[in-house]
Amino acid sequence: MVPSEFFQLAPASRAAHAISSRLLSCLITEALLRAFYLRIPSNVPSPAAGIMVVLSTSLISEKPLITRDLVASDIYAIVPLYHEPVLKEDSAHHRHGCPIALVDPLDMFPQIYELTDRTSLRPGSHPDNKFHETVFSVLVPPPWKLDSNAILCPVEDPILLWSRFAHELVLPNAQRSSIQDELASSLHWQNVAYEDLPTCPTLQSPPIEWEQSLIEGHPTHPMHRARMLPFDKETYDWKHPRIRFVQVPRTSLSILGEFESLAKRFASSVAESVGVELPPNDESLAIMPVHEIQLDTILAKFSDARAVDPRISTVASAQSSTRTVLVPELPGMSLKLSVGVKISSALRTISHYTADFGPRFSNIVIPRLSINTNLLAIEREPASAVYRGVAPDLAKHFTAVLRETYKPNADESLVVCAALLETGHVGVPAGVSAVEHAFGLDTAEKRAEFLDDYLRTACEALIPPLVYDGVAFEAHAQNMLLRSDVATGQIKGFVIRDLGGLRIHPPTLIKSTGVDFQFLDGHCIATETVEETYPKFYHTFIHNHVQRLIRLLGMHYDGSGWEILRRHLKNTIPAEHALNKLWLDPATSSVVPGKCLLRMRLQQTYRDYVFTPFPNMIHYGAKYGKSPQ
Secondary structure (H helix, E strand, O other), X not given: OOOHHHHHOOXXXXXXXXXXXXXXXXXXXXXXXXXXXXXXXXXXXXXXXXXXXXXXXXXXXXXXXXXXXXXHHHEEEEEXXXXXXXXXXXXXXXXXXXXXXXXXXXXXXXXXXXXXXXXHOOOOOOOOXXXXXXXXXXXXXXXXXXXXXXXXXXXXXXXXXXXXXXXXXXXXXXXXXXXXXXXXXXXXXXXXXXXXXXXXXXXXXXXXXXXXXXXXOOOOOOXXXXXXOOOOOOOOOOOOOEEEEEEEEHHHEEEEOOHHHHHHHXXXXXXXXXXXXXXXXXXXXXXXXXXXXXXXXXXXXXXOOEEOOOOOOEEOEEOOOOOEEEOOOOOOEEEEEOOOOEEOOXXXXXXXXXXXHHHHHHHHOHHHXXXXXXXXXXXXXXXXXXXXXXXXXXXXXXXEEEEEOOOOOOOEEEEEHHHHOOEOOEOOOOOOEXXXXXXXXXXXXXXXXXXXXXXXXXXXXXHHHHHHHOEEOOOOOOOEXXXXXXXXXXXXXXXXXXXXXXXXXXXXXXXXXXXXXOOOOOOOOEOOOHHHHHHHHHHHHHHHHHHHHHHHOOOOOOOHHHHHHHHHHHHHOOXXXXXXXXXXXXXXXOEEEEEXXXXXXXXXXXXXXXXXXEEXXXXXXXXXXXXXX
C-alpha cells in the first residue's frame, strides 16, 4: 500500500511529484548525484523516518570521502523519507550521514525542498517553517555549516529541479532544452491521466480494459509519460487511434510470413464495413496499415507510398505499449506499428532488426526453448513487413509486425502485469494498489501467499530459458500478462510478449536447441558472452517489475518479499550455474550492472545500454539490513 499523503494532492501537484521523485531517483541511483540519509531523532516530532540530502554536482568530484563541512550551496535538494532507503555498504566511514545506493520514488514524501537564502527568495516561494526546524535539528555543525539566513522552501516544479542540475552539469543548450521538453511533456500527460482516472478493472474484465487502465506506467523513468506529438495538440486519444492504409510497391518491402495476405484481408474488411471500395487490384502493390500519427511522416519520407482513401480506416484499441493495437478486423492478432512519437525519451519506431527477427525466431526457436508451456506462453510474431533498400534510421519509420494474442480459457483471467502495479483508481481506497484490490489482498497473510505464488510461478517460467538457452526475455511488467482463475484468483501462469528486446547468447542457444539461428549483422539482441544476457533480465524483471510489486505489497522494508524471491531463485537456478555467483552469493554479488535510464538519455543512446553498479536487491534484508519499522 502506498502512503495516502500523495493522493491528497491536486492532480497538478501529484503530477509534479511523480516526475520530480523519478528524476531524483535516477540522479541518485545512477550516481549522477550523491545523497546522504540522516535519521530524524526520536525526540523530534516528524512523520518522516529521516531526510535525504542530495548534494550538488560539484560534490561528485570530492571522492571517496568528503572531509570538509558542507554549506547550503552544497545542497541540491532535501526530501523527507518514509523509511530508510537502500544504503551503501561503507556507511560507517562518512561524516555527513549514510550514503544512499538506491532510492525509489515510493520512499519519498510528496515534498521536495531546497535551501535558499532569505534575501534571495524567488517570487511566490513559501518557506516551510515547520519542517525547517526538523531539518535544522539534523543538519547541525559539524559536519554541516548552514548560515543563519538559510531557509527551506518547497520545490514544486520538476523543470526547476532539472534546470538546476543541467546548469551545474554545463550541458549543451540543445540537449538541455530537449530533455526539458520531454520532462514537460511527461508532466503534462501525467496531469491529464490524474484528471481522468479510470476505474479499477476486475478479474472478470476483458484484457483490453486492464491494458487501458494504466495511470502512471514506468515506476522510475522521469519521462515515463512523455508523448512528444509531431503536431501542436493538448489532447489525443491514445487509447483509440485510427488506423489508416497506404499502398506501396511490393518490391519496396521485405515481407515475412503471411503479412501481405493478412494486411490485404484487413484492409478489405475495413473497406467493406465503411462502404468504400479499395483501389483496383494491382499485383505490383502491397497494402500497409499505418498509425494515423505516422501517416504524414511516411508520405513525406517514402516517395512511392500512396495513401488510400481516408474513409477506409478503423478505430483501434491500444494496448499499454501505445504502438501495439487491437482491431476487430484481425481476430487473434495484435498489430505493432511504427509511431514517430518520442515516448519516455525514445522514438517509438520499429527497426528492421525487429521485423526480421520476430517471425523467424517464432517459427524456428520458440518451439525448442526450455520452457514449461503450462506456466509460460509466448505470443509469437508470425509476420512482418519493413521498407527495404534504405538506411535503417529511415526504414524504421515504415514497419509493421503482426503478433498472435493469447486467448484465455473461459475460466481464465488475463491481466497485463503493469496494470496490477498501479494505484489511484476511482473507487479504490487511497494507496491501495490494483493487485491488492483485484485479488482481495487485504491481510498480510494474503499478500505474502500471493507474492510467494507469483514469484514461484514467474521464476519457474522465466529462469529456465535464461540458464539453459541463453535467452533473456524482456520481462518488465508491460510485456508480461498474468493468467489466473477468474473465480478464485489462483495463479495459473504468465504470457510474455514483444520479441524486440530480448538478449540471446548464440552459442548457448545452439547448444541447447540445436538451432544455429542467424542474426542480422549488428543486431543488439545477440551477445558476445552469456553474461551479457543477465543484466537485461535483472533490470526488467527484478529491478522494475518485482521490486515494485514487493513494495506495493508492503514486503520491501522488512525484507520479507526479497527473502521469498531469493528462495525461488535458488530453487530454479542450478547450483553449478554462473548466476549463483553473479546473483545469489552475497560474497560475490553485492552489486549488479544497473541500466541507467537518465545516463542513457544524457549520452543520447537508445539501443546501446549504459550500466553502472546498482545494489543487488536480491540480497536486500539479508545483506543490506532492514529499515526500522
